[in-house]
Amino acid sequence: MGVRTLLPLVGGAQSGAKEKKKATATKPSEQKRTRRDRKDLENILFKLFERQPNWSLKHLMQETDQPEQFLKEIMNDLCVYNKRGPNQGTHELKPEYKNTSHLDGMRDPRAAGAVSVSELAELVLPWLPPADLAAAASASRAMRAAASAVTARRAADFSRGLEAVPVPFDNPIDSNPYAYFLYTPFSLIHPAASASAHAQPWGCAQARPPCPTWPRPDLGLPSAGCACAEADCGGAGCPCADAEAEMAAAGMGTLRECGDGCACGPSCANRRTQRGVTARLRVVRQLKKGWGLHAAEVLRRAQFVCEYAGEFLTTEETRRRQRLYDELASAGKLSPALLVIREHLPSGRSCMRVNIDATKVGNVARFINHSCDGGNLQPVLVRSSGSLLPRLCFFAARDIAEGEEITFSYGDARLKHKGLPCFCGSSCCPGVLPAEET
Ligand SMILES: [Zn+2]
Ligand SMILES: [Zn+2]
Ligand SMILES: [Zn+2]
Numbered sequence: 363m364g365v366r367t368l369l370p371l372v373g374g375a376q377s378g379a380k381e382k383k384k385a386t387a388t389k390p391s392e393q394k395r396t397r398r399d400r401k402d403l404e405n406i407l408f409k410l411f412e413r414q415p416n417w418s419l420k421h422l423m424q425e426t427d428q429p430e431q432f433l434k435e436i437m438n439d440l441c442v443y444n445k446r447g448p449n450q451g452t453h454e455l456k457p458e459y460k461n462t463s464h465l466d467g468m469r470d471p472r473a474a475g476a477v478s479v480s481e482l483a484e485l486v487l488p489w490l491p492p493a494d495l496a497a498a499a500s501a502s503r504a505m506r507a508a509a510s511a512v513t514a515r516r517a518a519d520f521s522r523g524l525e526a527v528p529v530p531f532d533n534p535i536d537s538n539p540y541a542y543f544l545y546t547p548f549s550l551i552h553p554a555a556s557a558s559a560h561a562q563p564w565g566c567a568q569a570r571p572p573c574p575t576w577p578r579p580d581l582g583l584p585s586a587g588c589a590c591a592e593a594d595c596g597g598a599g600c601p602c603a604d605a606e607a608e609m610a611a612a613g614m615g616t617l618r619e620c621g622d623g624c625a626c627g628p629s630c631a632n633r634r635t636q637r638g639v640t641a642r643l644r645v646v647r648q649l650k651k652g653w654g655l656h657a658a659e660v661l662r663r664a665q666f667v668c669e670y671a672g673e674f675l676t677t678e679e680t681r682r683r684q685r686l687y688d689e690l691a692s693a694g695k696l697s698p699a700l701l702v703i704r705e706h707l708p709s710g711r712s713c714m715r716v717n718i719d720a721t722k723v724g725n726v727a728r729f730i731n732h733s734c735d736g737g738n739l740q741p742v743l744v745r746s747s748g749s750l751l752p753r754l755c756f757f758a759a760r761d762i763a764e765g766e767e768i769t770f771s772y773g774d775a776r777l778k779h780k781g782l783p784c785f786c787g788s789s790c791c792p793g794v795l796p797a798e799e800t
Contacts, residue, residue, distance in 0.1 A: 395429045403428060403436060408459070416444070416452035483508030488563035492542050512565035516540045521547070521726070522564050525639040529726055533647035541645075541653055544723040547638040549753060552673040552719075587623025587747040595620050596632035602747045603632055616705075617755070621746030634666050635744050635755040641667055643768070645729045650785040652697055654767050655729040661762040667739060670701060670727040670754040672720030680717040687721065691782060696721070699728040701772075703754055705743060716752060727756065730768055732795055735788035737769030738762050772796045 398406075403426065410417060410425055417425075423433060441453040479502070487498060487509055499509035517539040519528035524547050531540045544562045588595065588602045596603045602620045620632045628636065642658035661667060675683070680702065687698035699720040704713050720728035730739070740759040743752045756770065769786065773796035784795045 395427055397429060397432050398426075400436065403433075404440065407436065407440060408455075411455045411459075416449045416454050418452050422453070479504040480508055483512075484567055487512045488566045489561055492540075511567070513539050515565040515567070520564075520645070521545055521639065522562065522566075525726075526637070527640060527642055529639065529643050529645065531645050531647070531653075535647045535649055538647065541729075543721070543728065545725060546671050546723050547725055548669065549671045549674050549718055549751075550723065552675050552679060587621055587625065589625045592626040592630050595624070595626045595630045600632065615740060615742040615757075616752075617742050617744045619744055619746040621748040623748030633746070635669055635753065636746070639668050639726055641665065643668070643726055645726070646767075651731050653729050654731045654769075655726060656767050657762045657764055660764050661758045661768075663758050663760050664740075665758045667756045667758055667768065668726050669744075670718055670720065670730075670741075670756065671725035672699065672701075672718045672728065673723050674751060675717040675719050677715060677717060680719070683719060683721075699724055701754070703743065703752075705752070714752075716754070718754065730756070730770060731786065732772040732784060733769035733786040733788055734771065734784060734791040735786070736771045738766070739768060739770040741770055 397403075406426055407422070410422065419430070419434070419437070422437070423430060426433060437453055440455060440459055442456055444450055444452050444454065483498075483505060487495060487505075490498060495509050495512065499506045517531045517533075519530060520540060521527075521529045522545050524545055533539065545564070588600050590597075590600050594600060600620075602618055602624060617635075619635065620626050620630050624630070626632070641661055644656050644658040645653050646656050647653055680700065684698075684700060687696060687700060690696035691698055701718045701720070703716040703718070705716070706713050736759075738759050739756040742755050742757055744755045745752045756768075762768065782795045784791055784793055
């Protein structure tokens with residue numbers, strides 16, 4: 363037995379020695395090894411490194427049958443040489459080339475890099491808040507280019523393509539290109555809203571079709587509504603219309619519209635506030651007030667401007683958030699956009715309260731500044747058939763010139779004297795923003 367096992371060992375050693383000799387003998391002819399196409403060779407090398415992570419130059423020469431100089435050249439680009447450690451004397455792939463066999467196009471950043479990095483950037487960057495976007499931009503030149511494209515698109519339309527017209531930021535004051543928040547064209551109900559709205563892509567290269575703002579089955583009772591032919595809605599026979607209540611001269615108006623329960627469709631004329639923002643608007647940075655909403659075209663009196671969209675909150679949640687916002691706002695870290703609407707019911711004895719927070723999730727209206735003289739907007743509570751919750755919508759109280767700031771009165775400032783400073787500039791301004799205890 364011993365002898366039989368010895369024999370092949372001896373033989374093996376002999377043949378190994380022979381091969382070695384042979385290899386040495388053929389060394390002068392090595393120059394005759396023909397160079398492969400560089401790309402092919404790189405792919406062969408990647409396959410070999412998939413098989414085992416560490417290779418000596420000698421073994422790779424045997425495997426690839428390539429001239430030493432040529433192989434060294436390529437390995438310089440793809441590999442690192444282990445000078446010490448358990449794999450001393452071997453080469454292994456640089457980290458950027460490892461474990462990418464499932465991403466063929468990304469294996470070689472020089473060949474497919476420009477495309478792949480931008481594709482990757484397009485997938486990831488629009489999801490990042492500003493600080494993380496800046497961090498990603500510092501990773502490489504390609505990422506920096508992709509990140510500034512995202513920033514430019516964010517500044518060009520903060521509605522993320524969710525409205526019929528883009529709404530840009532315009533900052534002639536400092537280097538802040540945009541304000542970061544999550545966009546919704548219509549109000550959402552907390553906490554379902556918050557759960558689904560922790561993140562949202564913003565600044566994608568691919569435009570998305572605008573979201574339909576209606577129907578809203580989550581807001582109420584889809585069974586109640588009118589059955590008129592679409593062209594008749596809003597007329598005398600339509601139970602959804604309520605002409606007397608429309609655009610009350612003073613204070614808050616009310617308006618009734620068709621809704622989910624109605625037989626008419628979204629193009630019904632009695633749904634003026636349900637198509638999102640269609641007027642040209644722009645958000646402009648000012649020295650004292652910060653961001654503010656401006657008309658970017660002439661707005662006609664009684665024209666619908668926008669809804670105050672955000673999260674519908676319970677009163678308990680509103681109080682919790684207000685305490686937090688007051689703290690952050692007095693430290694200058696936040697511009698809260700929390701609105702409490704009180705509506706006295708016809709009985710006169712009770713009061714309907716609606717809380718909308720547009721601080722984290724909101725639309726264009728979160729940028730509307732307060733004006734002590736009442737501003738140029740008319741707030742209107744809109745009820746649509748089948749909806750339990752009314753929506754706060756803004757109409758132009760008078761003709762508004764192109765470029766003019768759009769404002770409304772948040773409430774009566776006399777209620778509280780320790781509020782934040784008001785910069786509305788109107789003659790009746792007491793210098794303090796209205797804020798009431800909720
Ligand atoms: Zn209708
Ligand atoms: Zn109708
Ligand atoms: Zn109707």
